[in-house]
Amino acid sequence: MRATGIVRRMDDLGRVVIPKEIRRTMKISEGTPLEIFIDKDGGIIFRKYSPIGELSESAQRMSECVSALCGAGVAVADRDRIVASAGIPKKDLLDKPVSKQLEELMRKKTPFVSSGEDTVLAADGGLRTANAAFPILSEGDICGMFMLIKDEKAHPGEPEENLRLAKLAAAFLGRETTD
The missing domain is CATH 3.30.450.40 (GAF domain)
Structure with missing residues (x-):
């Protein structure tokens, strides 16, 4: 896993904004399904979901x-x-x-x-x-x-x-x- 150096804060509804540069690079647009994982070190990982x-x-x-x-x-x-x-x-x-x-x-x-x-x-x-x-x-x-x-x-x-x-x-x- 590589670090981006970008830090975002969670809002009061539990939302975190994925930066535009990452969304563009990863081809993530509105409605793109994301799968959420927790790694062994307690990190949270988002991955594009592909049925x-x-x-x-x-x-x-x-x-x-x-x-x-x-x-x-x-x-x-x-x-x-x-x-x-x-x-x-x-x-x-x-x-x-x-x-x-x-x-x-x-x-x-x-x-x-x-x-x-x-x-x-x-x-x-x-x-x-x-x-x-x-x-x-x-x-x-x-x-x-x-x-x-x-x-x-x-x-x-x-x-x-x-x-x-x-x-x-x-x-x-x-x-x-x-x-």
Whole structure:
């Protein structure tokens, strides 16, 4: 754990303000869920909560199933990073931060389906793009995205059955976060 050198006082309602610089750096905005931990030395630790990150094993198994059925690469992202992928080399996307394009889709809770040549960059600094991305919603809140990754050798776009599978996977993962 590294010190920031910033000290804040708690108000009479028990609130502490997280400085703007830290919120910006950590991509914490209004409504971002935070998990609270107490370490062995009595310190209080805040960590961004990721319901999809908690389900990374399920997300990985779902990715593998959909990839096998579609014959295409797939990836699952929480709000910050790619947490699961299948059908593509793991090093291409796994644990990389999501792209600005994907962040914007999540902010709007908007699905994306390529009309042919347009795609969405999956991860910052990555080369992999998505032909389709579907929001993973839990009780109306965005938790992440389920993506069909573009195969450079395949025809542009995605077959309708692949899109239905990806929508189903996103809906399933969203339901799993509430159980």
